[in-house]
Amino acid sequence: MPGAVRILGAGAMGRLWAGYLPAGAAAFVQRPHTVPHPIDYQFCDLNGHHRRVTVADARDVTGTPEVLLVMTKAQDTQAAVAAHLPDLPPEVPVVLFQNGMGCQQAIARRWPERPVCAASTTEGAHRPDDQLTVHAGAGHTWVGAMTPTAHQQLSRVIRVLAASTRPVDCEPQILQRLWNKLIINAGINPFTALLDCPNGALPEQDYYRRHIDPLCLELHWLMEAEGLASPGPQQMRAQIETIARATANNSSSMRSDVARKRPTEIDYINGYVWRRGEELGLSLPVNRMLTEQVTALSATC
Numbered sequence: 001m002p003g004a005v006r007i008l009g010a011g012a013m014g015r016l017w018a019g020y021l022p023a024g025a026a027a028f029v030q031r032p033h034t035v036p037h038p039i040d041y042q043f044c045d046l047n048g049h050h051r052r053v054t055v056a057d058a059r060d061v062t063g064t065p066e067v068l069l070v071m072t073k074a075q076d077t078q079a080a081v082a083a084h085l086p087d088l089p090p091e092v093p094v095v096l097f098q099n100g101m102g103c104q105q106a107i108a109r110r111w112p113e114r115p116v117c118a119a120s121t122t123e124g125a126h127r128p129d130d131q132l133t134v135h136a137g138a139g140h141t142w143v144g145a146m147t148p149t150a151h152q153q154l155s156r157v158i159r160v161l162a163a164s165t166r167p168v169d170c171e172p173q174i175l176q177r178l179w180n181k182l183i184i185n186a187g188i189n190p191f192t193a194l195l196d197c198p199n200g201a202l203p204e205q206d207y208y209r210r211h212i213d214p215l216c217l218e219l220h221w222l223m224e225a226e227g228l229a230s231p232g233p234q235q236m237r238a239q240i241e242t243i244a245r246a247t248a249n250n251s252s253s254m255r256s257d258v259a260r261k262r263p264t265e266i267d268y269i270n271g272y273v274w275r276r277g278e279e280l281g282l283s284l285p286v287n288r289m290l291t292e293q294v295t296a297l298s299a300t301c
């Protein structure tokens with residue numbers, strides 16, 4: 001059905017999935033009170049081939065969607081979902097693709113009857129300009145249930161996403177999977193934003209070297225308090241540095257947000273760790289310090 005995959009958020013990730021789904025399958029959910037219009041862009045795939053993609057406005061398509069993919073920034077997600085859910089039949093699964101942690105749980109708590117899933121992806125995409133979306137790194141996507149009714153809808157979600165030909169799997173331990181990504185983002189993103197350096201420069205920076213071991217220890221304590229399997233602080237640091245080197249020329253999403261004077265996702269990365277620690281009676285001062293410093297940095301730019 002045309003427009004069966006509704007996508008909330010027409011940033012790099014939304015455009016990446018719309019670019020790979022079969023022609024006409026995706027439709028972008030746009031802001032209310034705007035004139036409905038299709039979104040048109042150049043898409044550059046992993047082989048460097050360019051093609052033009054045109055994605056309909058969801059208001060211009062009829063029929064019940066199969067799934068809603070939510071690809072907004074973490075801090076915009078609750079409001080965006082709340083605005084769109086009244087238009088979405090209750091059985092349609094909602095798949096959350098946000099970085100970090102906290103908004104997935106908040107949405108599952110707020111709409112416990114809805115089929116809410118969380119996705120963790122290692123696909124890399126960026127938009128060098130408004131007209132161009134580049135698939136910069138081949139990755140994999142895992143999807144898991146966040147609410148009881150989501151379990152019955154998982155195979156449908158996987159089938160819809162797999163039509164993109166990108167690798168997608170069902171993940172019974174989605175929280176563990178989200179945590180594995182949170183460790184990487186908590187160890188790379190705030191430091192690259194504060195030090196204004198690309199990912200690959202991080203392991204040699206004094207400030208990073210001073211704080212990374214205590215940071216990993218705090219992440220380890222919180223994972224244990226949550227009853228999750230921690231890889232241990234040393235292994236966390238090794239994973240962070242492996243990814244920093246593998247993405248050496250990347251500007252992390254947080255560094256880019258600061259450079260473009262946009263709000264960062266710090267509250268859903270180190271801020272989530274610090275505040276969740278407080279709820280569980282743990283003091284996690286390095287996560288708190290990084291949260292406060294990145295918040296101050298984005299307030300001044």
Ligand code: KPL
Pocket residue numbers: 099184185188189199243247250251252253254
């Ligand atoms: O996910 C990322 C981000 O920038 O948000 C990493 C893995 C750090 C790559 O840049």
